Amino acid sequence: MTLRIDHVTKSFGATRAVDDVSLEIEAGEIVGLVGENGAGKTTLMRIVAAELAADAGTINVAPPPSAARTAGGGGATSIGFVHQHFMLVNDFTIAENLALATGALPREAEGIIAGSGIELRGVTRRARDLSVGEKSKLELIKAIARKPEVLILDEPTSVLTPYESDELFRVMRNIASEGTAVVFISHKVREVIEVATRVVVMRRGRVVVESAKMTAEELAAAMVDTPRGDFAPVTETRTGEIVAIVGVAGNGQRELADTYLREHPRARLGFIPEDRTRDGLVAEMSIAENVALVGDGRRTPQLIEQYSIRAKGPDQLAGALSGGNQQKVILARELDRAPELIVAAEPTRGLDIEATRFVHEQLRRAANRGAKIVLITSDLDEAFALADAIQVIYRGKLSERMTPGEASSRVAALMAGVA
Amino acid sequence: MKRALAAVAVSIALLWIVGIASGHADLLRVLVTGSIGSTFAIEGTLLKSVPLLLTGLAVVIAFRAGVWNIGGEGQFIAGALAAFVAAPLGTIVAIVASILAGALWASIASLMRAWRNAPEVLTTILLNFIGIELLGYCVNGPLQEASGKYPQSEAVAASLPQLGEIHAGVALALIAAIASWFLIYRTKEGLRLRATGFNPSAAHYAGINVNAQIARGMAISGGVAGLAGGIELLGVTHRLFERFAAGYGYSGIAVALLAQLHPLATIGAAAFFGALVTGAGELQRAANVSSSVATLGQAVVILVLILFGSMRSRTS
Amino acid sequence: MIELAIIATVPLLLAVEGELIVQRAGMINLGIEGMMLTAAMTTVLFGFFGGLAGALLIAVLFGVFAIRLRADQIVTGTAINLFALGVTGFAYREWNDRLAGAVPHVDSSAIAVAAWIVIPIALALMLWRTRFGLRLRACGENPEAVRASGYSVTMLRWSALIIEALLVGTAGAELARTGFAENMSAGRGYIALSIVIFGRWKVKGVLLGSALFGAAAVLQYALQAASRGVQFHLLLAVPYVVTLLILCGIAGRVRAPEALGK
Numbered sequence: 003m004t005l006r007i008d009h010v011t012k013s014f015g016a017t018r019a020v021d022d023v024s025l026e027i028e029a030g031e032i033v034g035l036v037g038e039n040g041a042g043k044t045t046l047m048r049i050v051a052a053e054l055a056a057d058a059g060t061i062n063v064a065p066p067p068s069a070a071r072t073a074g075g076g077g078a079t080s081i082g083f084v085h086q087h088f089m090l091v092n093d094f095t096i097a098e099n100l101a102l103a104t105g106a107l108p109r110e111a112e113g114i115i116a117g118s119g120i121e122l123r124g125v126t127r128r129a130r131d132l133s134v135g136e137k138s139k140l141e142l143i144k145a146i147a148r149k150p151e152v153l154i155l156d157e158p159t160s161v162l163t164p165y166e167s168d169e170l171f172r173v174m175r176n177i178a179s180e181g182t183a184v185v186f187i188s189h190k191v192r193e194v195i196e197v198a199t200r201v202v203v204m205r206r207g208r209v210v211v212e213s214a215k216m217t218a219e220e221l222a223a224a225m226v227d228t229p230r231g232d233f234a235p236v237t238e239t240r241t242g243e244i245v246a247i248v249g250v251a252g253n254g255q256r257e258l259a260d261t262y263l264r265e266h267p268r269a270r271l272g273f274i275p276e277d278r279t280r281d282g283l284v285a286e287m288s289i290a291e292n293v294a295l296v297g298d299g300r301r302t303p304q305l306i307e308q309y310s311i312r313a314k315g316p317d318q319l320a321g322a323l324s325g326g327n328q329q330k331v332i333l334a335r336e337l338d339r340a341p342e343l344i345v346a347a348e349p350t351r352g353l354d355i356e357a358t359r360f361v362h363e364q365l366r367r368a369a370n371r372g373a374k375i376v377l378i379t380s381d382l383d384e385a386f387a388l389a390d391a392i393q394v395i396y397r398g399k400l401s402e403r404m405t406p407g408e409a410s411s412r413v414a415a416l417m418a419g420v421a
Numbered sequence: 422m423k424r425a426l427a428a429v430a431v432s433i434a435l436l437w438i439v440g441i442a443s444g445h446a447d448l449l450r451v452l453v454t455g456s457i458g459s460t461f462a463i464e465g466t467l468l469k470s471v472p473l474l475l476t477g478l479a480v481v482i483a484f485r486a487g488v489w490n491i492g493g494e495g496q497f498i499a500g501a502l503a504a505f506v507a508a509p510l511g512t513i514v515a516i517v518a519s520i521l522a523g524a525l526w527a528s529i530a531s532l533m534r535a536w537r538n539a540p541e542v543l544t545t546i547l548l549n550f551i552g553i554e555l556l557g558y559c560v561n562g563p564l565q566e567a568s569g570k571y572p573q574s575e576a577v578a579a580s581l582p583q584l585g586e587i588h589a590g591v592a593l594a595l596i597a598a599i600a601s602w603f604l605i606y607r608t609k610e611g612l613r614l615r616a617t618g619f620n621p622s623a624a625h626y627a628g629i630n631v632n633a634q635i636a637r638g639m640a641i642s643g644g645v646a647g648l649a650g651g652i653e654l655l656g657v658t659h660r661l662f663e664r665f666a667a668g669y670g671y672s673g674i675a676v677a678l679l680a681q682l683h684p685l686a687t688i689g690a691a692a693f694f695g696a697l698v699t700g701a702g703e704l705q706r707a708a709n710v711s712s713s714v715a716t717l718g719q720a721v722v723i724l725v726l727i728l729f730g731s732m733r734s735r736t737s
Numbered sequence: 738m739i740e741l742a743i744i745a746t747v748p749l750l751l752a753v754e755g756e757l758i759v760q761r762a763g764m765i766n767l768g769i770e771g772m773m774l775t776a777a778m779t780t781v782l783f784g785f786f787g788g789l790a791g792a793l794l795i796a797v798l799f800g801v802f803a804i805r806l807r808a809d810q811i812v813t814g815t816a817i818n819l820f821a822l823g824v825t826g827f828a829y830r831e832w833n834d835r836l837a838g839a840v841p842h843v844d845s846s847a848i849a850v851a852a853w854i855v856i857p858i859a860l861a862l863m864l865w866r867t868r869f870g871l872r873l874r875a876c877g878e879n880p881e882a883v884r885a886s887g888y889s890v891t892m893l894r895w896s897a898l899i900i901e902a903l904l905v906g907t908a909g910a911e912l913a914r915t916g917f918a919e920n921m922s923a924g925r926g927y928i929a930l931s932i933v934i935f936g937r938w939k940v941k942g943v944l945l946g947s948a949l950f951g952a953a954a955v956l957q958y959a960l961q962a963a964s965r966g967v968q969f970h971l972l973l974a975v976p977y978v979v980t981l982l983i984l985c986g987i988a989g990r991v992r993a994p995e996a997l998g999k
Contacts, residue, residue, distance in 0.1 A: 089885045091878045092995060094871075102875050103886045105868070268628030281626045286619045287612075294609070295616055295627040443831055489811055539984040542765070542811060542998065547931055547981050554974035561970060674815050705830075713826025713919075720820035727808040727816065 004028050005050070005152050005183050010059030012045055017352070019045040020056070021207035027152070032174055032184045034198030036191070037225055038250060038380065042207040043187045044086075047154045050185075051083040063151060082150030084141050086157050092130035096122065096140055099129055103144040118146045119173050134161040142170070146177065153177060154185045159193055160252065171197040189250050191221045191418040222418040226382065242369040246377045246389035247400065250417055254398030255347060255378045262345045262376065268296070272336035272344035272373070276351070278325070282332045285321025289313055292320050293335040305334040310360070326357035333361060337368055344368060347378040362388055382413065425679050425686070428725040429693060432718045439717070445710055452714075455703025456696035462703065464586045468657060470695030471594045472497070472669045475649035477676025477687040478601055479642045484682055485605055486638025487618035492527055492545030493646045493670025495552030499526035500647025501654045502559060505661055508578035515579050516593070516651050523647015524640040526552065531636040541639070549670065560661050573662035581656040588656030594691075597645055601684040604641075614638050646670065675719045678726050694719060744845060746951030747852045748773065748922075751908035752929035753936075753943045754856055755901035760933055761864060762897035763877035763996040767814025768799050769905050770926025771821030776909025778825045778836065781917045785842040785910050792906030795821060796898045804894050810998055822920065829919045836917040848911055853944075856904070861940040873897060877994030935980040938994060950976050 005027040012020040020042045027033050035043045048054045050061055063080055090099055097111035106114060111125045122139050129137065138161055145153060155174075159167045174197060178184050188194050194201055195218050203211040203224045211224045249255060256276065263273060275281035283292050289311075290302040302316035311330045313323055320328060329349065336344065346365065350358040365388060369375050378395075379385050385392060392409040394401040394416035401416050433449070440448025456466050476493045483490035490496075503522030504515040530548060533539040557572070559565075564574040581588040605611040616624040617634045625631050649669065654661065676694055680686035694715075701715035752769050759766050766772075772795040779791030795817060802813040829836055864870040873893050875883045880890045912921055932950055936942025953972055960969040 089879070089882045091875050091882050093878050093992060094875065098871060099882075101868070101871055102882065107868070108871075263626070273626065275626050280620070281622050284616045284620045284623050287615060291612055291615075294612055295624075295629075439827070443827075491811065491815075533981070533985050537985040539981075539986075540993070540998075543930075543934055543993075544981060544984055546927065547934075547977050547984070550927070550931065550977045551974050551981070554970045554977070558968075558970035558974070671815055671819070674812065675819070678812065709830065711827045711830035711919075713823045713830075715823070716819050717823025717827060720816050720818075720823055723812065723816035724802070724820065727802055727806065727813060730806075 004062075004064050006060075006062040006064065007046070007050065008060045008062070010046065010049060010056045010061065012049060012054065012056050016354070018207045020049065022059075023204075023207070023209055024059075025202065025209065027183045027185065029151070029181045029183050030178050032178050032186060032197055032199045034194035034201045035185055035187045035204065036189060036194055036201060036221065037204035038189065041204040043204050044156055046204070047083065047156065047185060047187060050152070051081045051154060053083070080151045082145035082148060082153045084145045084153070084155045084158060086160070088137050088141060090129040090137060090140060093128060095126050095128050096132070097125040099140060100125075100144060100147065104147045106147075114147045115143055118143045119176050120146075121169065135163060135166045138162060139166070139170075142173070146173075150182060152183045152185065154187070156187045157189070157252075158186070159188065159190060167193065189225070189418070191218050191225070191420055195221060218418075218420050219415065222414045222420050226414040226417060240370050240390070241372040242374050243390045244365065244369045244375040244377055244388050245391045245393065245403070246379060246385035247393050247395050248379060248382060248385045248413060248417065249395035251380050253395050255380075255395060257398065258395065258400075259345055259347045259378060262343070266343060269339075270341055270343070272339065272341040272346075272368075274329075274332055274336060274344070274346040274349050276347035276378075278328055278332060283320040283328055285319065287320060288317045289320055289323070289331055290316035292331060293338075295335075297335045297339050301338060305331075305338060309334045309364075326353045329353060329357065329361065333364055337364060340368075340371070340373070342373055344373050344375045345378070346375060348380065349377070350379075350381065350384060358384075386410070422681070424726060424729045425681055425690070427729065428679065428722045431725045432721040435721050436714055436718055439714065440710075443710075445708060447708070448704065448710060448714070451704045451708055451710075452697070452700035454700075455707070456700035462699060465699040465702070466692070466696045467587060467591055468695075469698050470691040471590050471656075472649045472653050473672055473676050473694050474594045474687050474691035475597060475645050475652070476669050476673025477680060477691055478598055478673075478684060479646035479649070480673045480677035481680060481682050481684055481687060482601060482605070482645060483639055483642035484677065485611075485618045486614050486635050486642075487621060488635055488639060489542050490527065490530075490545060490639060490642045490646075491542065491670070491674065492530060492548050492643070493649075493673045494549040494666045494668075495545070495670070496523040496526045496643040496646035497650035497653075497666045497669055498552040498556045499523055499643075500650030501661060501665060502556065502650075503647070504651035504654050505564065505574060505577050508655070512579040512581060512655060515577075515655060516648065519647045519651025519654075520644040521647070523650065524644035526647065527639045527643020528636065531639045535632050535636060553666070556661065556665060557663050560663060564661060566660075571662070573660050576659050577654055577661075579655060580659060581652065583656075588652075590652035590656040593648065593652060595688065597648065598684055598688050601645070605684060610637075646673070672719060675723050678723055742951055742955040743853065744849050745955060746947055747845075747849050748908040748912045749925050749929060749932070749951060749954075750852045750944075750947040751856070751904045751911070752925055753932045753947050754852070754860060755904035755908075756929050756933050757936070757938065757940070757943055758860065758864070758873070758904075759897045759901045760997060761877045761938060761994055762873050762894050763880065763994055763999065764803060764894060764897070765810045765814065765930075765998045766799060766803075766898070766901065767811060767926070767930065768795060768817030768821075769901070769929055770922055770924065771795055771818040772799075772902065772905045773909040773912065773922040773926055774825050774920070775821045776906040777913035777921055778828060778909075778917050780842065780910040780913045781836050781838075781840050784840070785907075788910035788913070789903055789906035792902040792909060793899065796902035800895055800898050804891055804898075818926070825917075826919050829917060839915050840913060842910060842914075845911070845914065848907060852907075857940050857944055864940070869893075869896075874994070877996055880996055880999075931977060931980050934993070935976065935983060937983065937992075946976075 007025040010020055010023050023046055037043050049056045097108035100111045100114055101108045115122050120139050120143055158170060174184050200214045201216055202209055290299045293299045293302050306313060309330045311327050350361050365375055386406050391403045393403055394413060396419050437449045456462050479493055480490055500519035500523040504519040507518035508515045530541045530544040533544050534541055560572045560574050566573055566575045581590050613629050613634055617629060617631055621631050676687055676690045679690035697715045697718045701712040704710045705712040752773060756769055772792045775795050776788040776792040780788030799813060799817055802808045803810045872888050876890050876893050883890050932943055932946040935946040953976055957969040957973055
């Protein structure tokens with residue numbers, strides 16, 4: 003059996019998430035699909051699992067799948083996908099969750115678990131009382147029990163202890179040897195090297211490297227676009243500074259940003275949240291009202307001009323603006339108060355080149371005027387272009403401060419946790 | 422606005438059809454004359470609209486903060502009880518007491534939400550029942566009239582100034598509507614309230630204490646509902662009795678929806694429903710057609726508004 | 738007197754049982770008040786099965802709005818109550834003679850036995866021992882997980898509504914045994930909601946709750962008759978206060994179905 007991905011492309015608006023990817027995966031392989039956040043790994047796999055439709059290209063599983071997913075549930079499914087976020091019923095026991103997913107009876111749960119090769123005791127425990135690792139195992143058992151031909155695991159070890167990870171790898175090898183094709187999405191270099199029979203590296207929606215033999219360092223370097231040269235100019239009379247915190251998404255950046263929010267009075271802090279639609283602006287209110295939430299709404303006309311915000315006026319609803327202009331509004335209202343400390347999380351995410359340049363310029367100016375800027379970003383280009391100092395965040399811990407020069411050779415390894 | 426008018430039109434059309442189908446061809450005509458066809462009718466409509474405006478306003482305010490206040494019944498009663506007890510100290514004190522009592526009653530639900538995550542949808546309904554029993558206890562017991570014949574209180578010790586048949590509560594209600602509009606749309610507090618209602622996450626990141634904001638919104642909402650109770654007591658009934666609240670709290674939901682959650686529009690919405698109720702009363706007197714047609718009219722308005730997508734579930 | 742209490746509480750109990758299923762499936766149906774009222778009226782007009790039909794009609798109305806159109810369940814439920822109140826009130830005055838008389842139908846004690854014994858057992862078995870019940874409960878906790886397992890949340894919720902309609906229809910029929918009167922459900926629907934919470938969404942709990950509320954109601958009449966004064970109102974308030982406390986988790990941990998109302 004083979005899983006064939008043929009010239010698949012998928013865009014979300016202007017962003018090419020998956021760019022003409024072709025891949026063949028055989029039964030019995032364990033493919034490690036590796037890349038930074040935003041590289042397109044999860045999107046590609048979601049297309050394979052038919053959760054998303056591709057814009058172009060085809061997915062083929064040959065020989066044809068044994069049974070499609072029917073409304074009755076529990077039938078043999080050819081593609082199993084274990085997601086990163088749990089889809090468990092908290093109030094149900096392990097047995098009941100399994101029963102729901104497989105159509106079996108709760109009392110058959112222990113048998114199902116035994117058949118999976120994964121250890122999970124106490125089937126009468128409720129899902130909410132399980133540890134994160136156990137929940138992860140339960141999701142895995144759910145997927146395996148349906149005997150898929152292709153099993154996709156999205157960052158399965160992110161919440162497991164080393165012991166549990168080892169157990170997982172054993173299971174993966176077992177399943178693979180029984181004829182399933184396993185795809186293991188991860189950004190953890192060491193683990194991928196350990197268990198994968200083949201490694202596929204994605205970057206910006208494309209497959210950049212495919213190999214059966216790579217060292218950890220080679221893999222880490224391939225994952226990451228390390229910039230060469232091009233550092234921030236040693237600044238003239240900068241009284242403030244920009245510290246870039248770089249890292250793969252999901253290593254504690256949110257918590258770090260929230261810490262700043264908690265420890266400083268909001269009025270003295272400039273805060274640019276990572277998710278501008280959910281946490282930044284209130285789409286149903288006008289630009290002026292959004293500005294007024296944090297600063298002086300009356301200055302909105304000046305701000306619109308100053309920041310070249312393309313809008314019909316201060317009374318236009320914030321939700322009607324483009325992403326770039328929304329970000330400008332947030333930037334404007336935060337910087338206008340000239341705070342001493344600014345936390346900017348992924349400030350140029352989803353912005354085009356022109357808007358990105360604008361944001362960088364504003365941040366530079368603020369630093370020149372004396373602000374300390376904490377720039378949390380997963381975009382290394384950005385970090386190296388702006389920062390006076392760089393730190394890497396990995397599993398919630400910050401590395402030491404480095405100059406851009408020092409960082410350029412070390413950052414890839416630090417981000418992958420290999421250093 | 423269009424949706425509201427469409428809902429009203431459908432409601433009227435349905436009532437007309439019901440009238441014809443049941444052999445009361447003049448149903449609609451009697452509704453109209455009974456509600457605005459004479460000075461007496463207009464006065465009745467005005468008086469009936471006042472509590473509806475205020476309970477509707479209460480629902481609107483809470484909704485702007487992102488919460489369901491279905492506790493209007495209980496807050497209405499709390500306000501009336503407080504007004505009764507405070508009446509010996511004067512009308513103004515009684516009115517203030519009604520507002521405070523309503524705010525307090527609503528805050529019980531807020532506290533439970535903040536303290537133990539108890540959903541207001543459920544706690545406010547329960548508080549309604551408790552309020553109703555409290556009222557029943559009072560008018561059968563400590564507050565019962567001296568003769569002890571009926572389950573009602575003595576005449577209240579104060580009352581609202583009147584101009585003919587119309588009491589000052591009409592002015593108070595209008596002021597409340599305008600004040601609410603001003604608060605919600607022209608003040609920083611209102612801005613924060615709306616932000617919290619639209620997007621609690623963004624509000625949090627803008628530095629707003631979401632829980633405290635919601636609690637304040639609920640308190641104001643409860644205060645307005647309490648005011649409704651106080652006005653009804655001091656201006657219309659002058660006594661407390663069982664079934665004093667008689668569905669005003671729930672009707673407030675209909676008013677709020679017809680007003681499309683806009684504070685000033687509650688004036689028009691309340692006027693419509695007030696007219697409906699008054700006209701239906703006349704219908705019952707003159708033509709022996711159940712005044713329940715007013716309730717039917719209310720229901721149709723809500724259903725049509727839902728149909729037009731006015732009320733997608735806030736939590737979905 | 739106990740016998741009286743047992744039979745008098747039947748409509749309330751049936752409504753509670755119906756609402757339990759529906760809430761377990763994740764919906765709040767405030768409209769049971771209207772459902773019961775409508776069923777009472779249609780029973781008098783068309784017999785026992787007419788009563789069931791009336792309740793089903795209301796259930797369909799609720800389902801179309803709350804499930805199909807995804808409208809807010811609270812608003813929908815309120816609108817339905819008002820609708821039923823309006824229609825039945827109007828009809829009562831129009832057809833007073835037809836509606837006021839007694840209507841014998843299914844034997845009262847048979848229904849009582851069903852309500853107090855048969856249905857609770859069936860309900861408990863269904864919800865906790867069948868695949869259908871498992872999926873239903875999952876709808877009330879995490880509809881996403883249900884969909885991911887390949888089942889239709891829509892179909893499951895409709896099923897719950899239909900079962901509720903049959904139960905509440907019977908309740909209405911039982912109420913209308915001696916004829917229809919305006920607004921005769923008298924808030925039982927809203928009380929049923931409280932009892933479901935009081936019973937912590939479990940069969941044993943709602944049985945107990947119904948018994949308590951029912952006893953309190955009967956006691957109320959007794960006290961009122963003996964004019965033992967005013968305490969009965971306070972007595973009636975106690976169950977609600979207790980329910981409030983339960984919601985605050987005071988009397989042990991309480992978990993509403995996670996997806997309730999969503």
